[in-house]
Amino acid sequence: MPDLVSGFEEAGTFALGRREVHRIGYGAMQLAGDGVFGPPRDHDEALAVLRMAIASGIDHIDTAHYYGPGTVNELIREALHPYPANLVIVSKVAARRGDDGAVLPYDEPDQLLLGIEENLEALNIERLGAVNLRIMDRAAPDARFDAQLTALIRAREAGLIDGIGLSNISREHLLRALDRTPIVCVQNLFNIVERGSADVLAETASRGIAFVPFCPLGMSRTARRQILTSPRLTEIGQRLGGTPIQIALAWLLDLSPNILLIPGTRTRAHLAENIRSGGITLDEQARRELTSHSA
Template identity: 35%
Template sequence: MTALPPGGVITIAGKRVSRLGLGTMRLTGPGTWGPPADVTAARTVLRAAIDSGITHLDTADAYGPHTVEDLLRRTLHPYPDEVLLATKVGMVRPAPNVWKPLGRPDYLRAAVEACLRRLAIDRIDLCYLHRIDPAVPLADQVGELAALQDEGKVAAIGLSKVTPEQIRHACQVAAIAAVQNCLNLDEPDDPALTYCADNGIPYIPYRPLNAGRLIPSAGIDKPLGWLLALGEHVAPIPATSSPQHLHALVQAGHRLHP
């Protein structure tokens, strides 16, 4: 690691990484669809994140779809050893701004195999079930990821947008390495936060700045500081497509955890 990790450090999926990570959903076109308007700036953001000490990168096959995984490979492969590369499966994208969960085991398996090819890796560091598909038993969805883990294609399993009861149910099928839910000053209540603290599960808040809506009134330090103060198990992943905004996020991380 060439720079101090912004926000301090945390262990996620067996890796010691920066507590301030980078979400990559904004490295796409409008509606989280297709390539970003400025591909050069998007690649600059990814390189600058690594150079700034961010070692937790979060993406999904649904971003684009497939756009950001391709961008990560073209920009950062071979990935530095210290980087935790997390992706998500279980969501399909029929159109811009349209998201539909799909958790059939055969689909999840095919999606993981496709992620491995796009990212040019043999094993996913952390693979989230992007959303629970209500049409498929949760045990079957997590069970397929566990089977892929047994085969060495997934190192660790995570859950996204889940309740404590769903986490509890999933933990009966496989070890859950991280939970990723929405949490910010505008949306401050999530019972999974305490559940994860009580059970030693890293909690990854997505949309920590509420898609930038908090910045005009609260700046960056207040929302991120509030999240980091909730517990050492909390590791936010703000997203940006701007190198300048990335720099501001990193500097805030250092101010909040000097």
């Protein structure tokens, strides 16, 4: 797959903690069943997607034990274990799934440690590249947040994780955490339509911290539809040789060098489309239009 590798390499690399990773990674969430619950629609295709990601050069996979729950981590293990030496697997903790698929808090300090151990066991690894503390309610940081950070610091000191990340946070969370410990990545909702975390992105960029936008192609149905059917993205794509999806991802790569992408997909065709976004260079007209006017 030389064309994939070429476009992939053009996107460059950035530090994820003490490791340097390519800026296009893979988010494994969609490998679970509908609603990120239960087994995949196509087990063999899920394994093929993971193996193709690694073969193309991807060295950063994002997961969580509550995807499934457990299903996605088991797929990653089945497809890729023993893991390539350069692969950084990042997970997140602070949530669990109910019997009906509901996402429930699992964020007491002892539960966070149990969550890390569940990831390690399911993936059959001794250490994760990083673990993101997922803030469930976006409440202002307080003593509870401090206790959660302490749990992750202890996990790092015990050698269970290489680095601490934060997810779904405000700039205030980030600054409070940095008073306690280095933060290797921040994972917030951010894409060409949903830009509410622009201040967090700016703060991470100024400090050399990786910013990993989740749902880079839209979280809400409205946002996803706006991206997929955007006349502006379509026109720019026709001019630059890309699809609306590729232009939306290329915009993120162009926006700031500390952005690491983790677009997810269930199919090899979509994986190839996502990876090729790294080979698209925005011109000044496209950059101006997309930054000023969204999709």
